[in-house]
Amino acid sequence: xxxxxxxxxxxxxxxxxxxGNKPNSEENKYKEMIFGEDALKIPHSxxxxxxxxxxxxxxxxxxxxxxxxxxxxxxTIWNWMLTEKLHINPKDRHLYSAILVxxxxxxxxxxxxxxxxVLCDLGFSTAVVHQEALAAAFGNGLSTACVVNIGAQVxxxxxxxxxxxxxHTALALPYGGDDISRCLLWVQQRHRTWPNFKxxxxxxxxxxxxxxxxxxxxxxxxSGSYDAVSVVHSYEHEKSxxxxxxxxxxxxxxxxxLLYPRLLIPEEFPPPPRPWFQDCDDMLEDTWQTNDGLSGNxxxxxxxxxxxxxxxxxxFDNIGLVxxxxxxxxxxxxxxxxxxxxxxxxxxxxAASTTGLAPVxxxxxxxxxxxxxxxxxxxxxxxxRNPLFIPWxxxxxxxxxxxxxxxxxxxxxxxxxxxxxxSGRKYKDSYFLQSQLMCYYNS
Numbered sequence: 001x002x003x004x005x006x007x008x009x010x011x012x013x014x015x016x017x018x019x020g021n022k023p024n025s026e027e028n029k030y031k032e033m034i035f036g037e038d039a040l041k042i043p044h045s046x047x048x049x050x051x052x053x054x055x056x057x058x059x060x061x062x063x064x065x066x067x068x069x070x071x072x073x074x075x076t077i078w079n080w081m082l083t084e085k086l087h088i089n090p091k092d093r094h095l096y097s098a099i100l101v102x103x104x105x106x107x108x109x110x111x112x113x114x115x116x117x118v119l120c121d122l123g124f125s126t127a128v129v130h131q132e133a134l135a136a137a138f139g140n141g142l143s144t145a146c147v148v149n150i151g152a153q154v155x156x157x158x159x160x161x162x163x164x165x166x167x168h169t170a171l172a173l174p175y176g177g178d179d180i181s182r183c184l185l186w187v188q189q190r191h192r193t194w195p196n197f198k199x200x201x202x203x204x205x206x207x208x209x210x211x212x213x214x215x216x217x218x219x220x221x222x223s224g225s226y227d228a229v230s231v232v233h234s235y236e237h238e239k240s241x242x243x244x245x246x247x248x249x250x251x252x253x254x255x256x257x258l259l260y261p262r263l264l265i266p267e268e269f270p271p272p273p274r275p276w277f278q279d280c281d282d283m284l285e286d287t288w289q290t291n292d293g294l295s296g297n298x299x300x301x302x303x304x305x306x307x308x309x310x311x312x313x314x315x316f317d318n319i320g321l322v323x324x325x326x327x328x329x330x331x332x333x334x335x336x337x338x339x340x341x342x343x344x345x346x347x348x349x350x351a352a353s354t355t356g357l358a359p360v361x362x363x364x365x366x367x368x369x370x371x372x373x374x375x376x377x378x379x380x381x382x383x384x385r386n387p388l389f390i391p392w393x394x395x396x397x398x399x400x401x402x403x404x405x406x407x408x409x410x411x412x413x414x415x416x417x418x419x420x421x422x423s424g425r426k427y428k429d430s431y432f433l434q435s436q437l438m439c440y441y442n443s
Contacts, residue, residue: 035080040205043236050205053077056174057105057154059113067113075117082122093123097408101395103132103149104156104170119411126408130398132391133158134165136348139394140384146329146341148321149391150258150349151176155321157328159341169328173319175257177351179264181208181215183254186265191249197242198234206235218248219255221356226252255354259320259364322364335374342369343379352387 034042042048052060053070061067082088088096098118102111111129118127133147137160149156153176159169185201188194201207210233218228227249234242257263319327329341342365347358358380366378385393 033076033080035077035084037209040209041235042205044204055153057103057151057156057172058107059110071113071117074114075121078117078122090123094125094411096124097399098122098124098127099395099399100127100129101132101135101391102129103151103154104158104165105154105172115409115414119409119414124411126410127414128399128407128409130395131158131165132156133170134160134163135391135394135398136346137394138163138397139390139392140346140381142344142346142381144337144340145344145346145381146325147346147348148325148352150321150347150351152178152350155258155324155349157321157324159328159332161332161337161341166332169331171324171328173261173321173324175261175264177212177215177349179267180219180254180257180351181211182265182267183257183263184215184219184248184251185211187250187253188246188248193246193249195232195234195244195246197244198236199232204235210235214248215254216350216353218251220354221252221255221360225250252356255351255357258351258357259322259360261318261320322361322368325361325365326368330369330373338373339375339377342375343377345378345380347380347383348387348390350388352383358382 030047034048039048039050042050051065051069051073053073054060059067059070061070079090082093083090100111100114100118102114106114115127115129118124132149133156136147136149137143137145142160143163144161146157146159149158153174155173155176157169157171157173159166181201185194199207199210201211214230214232218230220226227247228251229245229247231243232246233240234244253263325345329338332338332341345361345365347361351357362378362380366375369375369378383390
């Protein structure tokens with residue numbers, strides 16, 4: 001009788017009950033929860049609630065999606081993945097260690113909550129946190145690089161020098177592959193090339209899956225007009241009920257949104273405000289309130305005014321990828337390092353495979369560098385592996401390096417200590433949880 005609990009980006013599901021005694025009982029034919037792409041193929045009429053615990057690089061918390069539900073959904077997804085895909089019995093997880101590879105957009109509290117899920121709920125014996133940019137560099141066999149991670153909803157630019165991510169170079173851009181897909185749909189509708197039969201990628205996740213596949217197969221950056229012929233499907237109840245060949249127009253326009261964000265179509269449901277992520281346990285974050293209701297330190301963290309140690313990744317809404325790369329590299333302040341980084345630009349993420357993106361970036365970055373900078377060459381390095389999986393390959397490498405042996409956090413230690421001020425291990429109350437060794441800074 002009840003509709004399913006909120007679940008995940010890859011989430012709604014419901015345990016099948018094959019009770020033949022109630023043939024008219026509608027609820028018995030539904031699973032309790034459904035995960036992964038299968039969740040995105042659920043018919044709109046089915047009694048499920050599609051949940052997306054992570055959105056735009058943060059927990060997707062809102063008035064209708066509580067922090068508790070987000071964490072429960074995240075735990076449920078990971079538990080399903082470990083059990084059904086990796087076949088790791090929950091009773092045996094104390095024999096395993098976990099490597100958590102996280103993007104630079106996550107806040108302290110979000111990282112702490114994910115660590116608690118891994119160590120307390122899922123039962124791993126030890127865990128370590130590594131930055132996605134650093135893992136991407138190692139995954140491609142590099143120790144120094146400007147890593148450009150083009151995700152589905154967020155693009156991150158971070159410079160890595162000699163195996164250390166430089167926090168003051170980190171930039172977060174609030175667009176990615178999903179925005180390119182929506183721009184592709186908008187362009188086709190403007191050219192009246194999108195079929196008129198039942199497809200609605202903005203409301204039907206299965207249609208968005210189809211749109212993403214079309215984007216991955218046909219979008220590319222090239223000079224002049226570029227059209228192609230593709231098959232667009234119409235789905236009902238997870239099955240294709242119709243298809244139509246259509247000529248897609250101006251296919252080089254959507255990926256150019258990475259360079260000109262104003263091309264990208266604003267999201268119908270913008271991200272919620274973020275008052276939930278004040279970290280009351282963070283000794284470096286000044287959150288006291290004055291009598292007149294104003295936050296202490298102007299609402300900024302205690303370290304935000306300290307030039308060498310900015311506590312938050314810089315976020316920009318209106319700058320393109322070229323300007324972000326140039327700004328990130330030039331912020332290092334050293335000419336020798338800047339030359340290295342401009343010749344070691346690494347593209348990561350699904351949209352990094354877009355045909356023609358690398359040469360366009362090389363040319364435009366070189367033209368954007370100020371004339372007073374002694375840089376004569378810009379090079380985007382060819383990826384040795386599928387750009388989508390490089391951070392995970394790098395996470396494996398980081399997990400076995402001797403230099404990270406002190407960074408592992410033990411389950412019992414995490415549960416007992418929590419915020420343990422004055423200890424040699426300041427896990428939970430330090431911004432430097434995001435650094436390479438993650439937990440021994442400021443000891």
